[in-house]
Amino acid sequence: MKIMRTIRLALKNIRSNKLRSALTMLGLIIGISSVIVLVGIGTGATTNITSEVASLGTDILTVSVNTDQGLTLDEVSELSELSGIKQAAPFANVSATVSKGASTGSMLSVLGVDGNYLDVRNYTLSAGREISFIDLDNQSKVCIIGADVSQDLFNNENPVDQTIKIGGDNYTVIGTLTEQGSSMGTNADSMVLMPVTTAQSLAGSGDIKSLYVQTENEDAVNFTQLATENYLKTTLDASSDEISVTTQQSMLDTMSSVQDTLILLLAGIASISLLVGGIGVMNVMLVSVTERTKEIGIRKSLGARKSNILVQFLIEALILCLLGGITGILLGLGVGSAAELLGYTFTYSLNIVGIAFGFAAVIGLVFGIFPAYRASCLNPIEALRMD
Incomplete structure (x- = not known):
């Protein structure tokens, strides 16, 4: 009952100084809401990237070659025959102007691939066919276009078997991709x-320096990674620094580490x-002790013990911080929800919310203990003399 x-x-003392109490809580409200919003947006961003990495499949190796001379198609085919490898999909990035008819066109990312690429990346066709080995052998001027490119160039027409210009040359559209969205940039x-x-031929280079390698199963990833590295070192006479063979799991582990560091930061x-905010609480509580010195003297003269005064001021500081903590949590969740409407991914964690609320309580205890102790140590006779 005494505690109640x-x-x-x-609560009565807090209500009697509403403006001062609100300003005291402001630092805590901003701090706690900032923790929730920043950590939530940071977690959401890294979760998106992690899911994109995972969507490639944990049985995929990403290979990059940084030597002067890259692989040939025959060497890629030879690599795909190694034990544990299901298939290899080379790719080469080229930037070129893509247009239709007499239109000006726009610079787009053009990717040179083989017939395995769509399967490895889990891309599907909405119409047409894949790139065949005949297209590779003949260096055929054919292409597969994405959903946005199809819409921009052909509106609602069927683009298959129609012609577009890439780098000034005519190419026949043999297929269109279903809408895939953005992944890994x-x-x-x-x-x-x-x-x-x-x-x-378009880029003037016959080297292949980037490819995906799909393993026969997830259990063979580490074995296949080592076999691929050894093959590249032997074939290209390259050092470990000149080749990169990364697994999706290693990228996920890296992202997890980055996420933890980002959240801590x-x-x-x-x-x-x-x-x-905690310093503000202590400052205001010290002011409150000064203003209520005579009240403290009266209570002590009527028999209040030192512990009673200590607990009273400590509970007042604690309630002040908890109210600020609750308000900060609600504000943080509200701002996070608003951020989602603006296109950001906000992922709040109950653990973070709990930690923020607990931190508010700790601040109330830590920064309230000194003013409370100072109030409890006042001499009742001297306190009664105060005006």
């Missing part, structure tokens, strides 16, 4: 695919506001 009376008295809907041999930055 103390809580009611604390690559927007397949705005992409044009052509035979890798044709792309090499953002939480640390936002926690500065909490520290400032």
